[in-house]
């Protein structure tokens with residue numbers, strides 16, 4: 535390319551940046567050059583037969599490509615303008631690479647595969663240059679090494695930056711031109727959203743306007759049983775809330791987790807700009823709601839990160855939670871709230887219905903039964919309020935603050951979903967059975 539051609543390209547790019555004011559400038563530039571390359575290659579392709587007749591080789595042969603791959607010093611990487619990149623089409627007017635059919639199923643435009651999540655299809659681990667294969671053909675979590683090998687050198691492959699450092703990332707806060715996607719929902723979809731997803735505790739931290747923004751930015755995605763929704767090692771594009779079905783998680787091929795309706799996943803890569811930490815597979819047919827990376831980062835990142843760091847230290851010290859992995863403790867943190875009580879105030883009252891489970895973060899309390907008086911005392915790290923939730927029964931005792939009390943609360947749905955192995959411990963330690 536001549537220098538003049540180079541300057542022309544830059545001038546054209548500058549013009550587009552000025553008129554379109556993209557939020558994510560780097561992504562926009564990447565998209566711009568990718569599209570230019572595509573256009574140029576297409577034009578060359580159309581000239582191929584004429585060139586060949588004239589004895590000119592416009593394209594390297596298969597062997598030449600292989601040689602190039604084997605000799606490369608910089609790893610080739612998954613295109614940053616990945617098929618399901620939420621910015622690429624919107625910012626650059628490029629044709630969307632994925633389409634949604636009437637049933638909301640995602641298919642590659644080429645129509646070659648049935649993977650509803652296009653870019654997340656697994657990579658054949660034996661062939662770093664291989665085309666992505668269909669989901670059914672691989673072990674979950676396999677292909678990680680190959681995927682890592684394809685990451686851009688600038689990609690945060692092995693380390694998590696702190697969220698506060700990430701807050702400086704231009705894609706989060708630069709400029710005020712960011713416009714969240716706004717989807718049109720059918721009345722039936724709206725009803726489902728209102729009935730379940732909108733009530734997710736993750737969204738309870740949001741003010742009305744932010745909640746509205748998030749809800750309308752959601753996109754329904756159906757994942758058939760066995761589909762890889764996320765592939766370990768990939769770049770993060772969407773955050774998901776599960777409306778229906780079960781999703782299993784695999785790290786390096788080993789199952790580490792499973793979650794169902796009301797749960798969410800895919801937050802880590804978006805929070806830390808790190809590769810996907812696990813492969814997520816639809817264990818059953820699933821209905822998911824996907825939130826694009828930008829909307830997640832602009833609206834949900836700060837609150838989620840704050841809560842996780844706020845409760846991280848405390849949850850590590852709670853004996854009954856010691857069987858939880860650090861990931862499970864983080865997910866638990868997402869669902870927690872804090873309440874304060876003055877001396878003499880009741881947190882729960884014997885005979886009443888129970889909605890919450892409690893941990894004591896600071897202060898002391900006593901457990902009182904109407905006919906027995908004080909039957910126990912509680913301090914930092916202790917829990918109470920599990921019986922009503924475990925047995926769907928009224929509160930078995932009253933718990934009253936005996937010093938200024940700060941409790942961490944977990945609602946019923948989180949209790950049923952997020953305590954994992956701790957539930958068995960709670961059942962074993964049932965105070966009414968001893």
Ligand SMILES: Nc1ncnc2c1ncn2[C@@H]1O[C@@H]2COP(=O)(O)O[C@H]2[C@H]1O
Pocket residue numbers: 764770783785790791798799800801802803804809810811812813814859861
């Ligand atoms: N044990 C686990 N370790 C890491 N990620 C997990 C685990 N269990 C579930 N996940 C989810 O799997 C997701 C894969 O993509 P992310 O890394 O963006 O976010 C991850 C989590 O939401």
Ligand SMILES: Nc1ncnc2c1ncn2[C@@H]1O[C@@H]2COP(=O)(O)O[C@H]2[C@H]1O
Pocket residue numbers: 882888901909910917918919920921922923928929930931932933965966
């Ligand atoms: N012997 C006991 N009988 C009843 N509740 C108890 C007892 N010891 C501790 N508690 C706690 O007091 C809580 C009152 O609300 P829950 O019944 O939901 O759960 C109860 C237990 O967490």
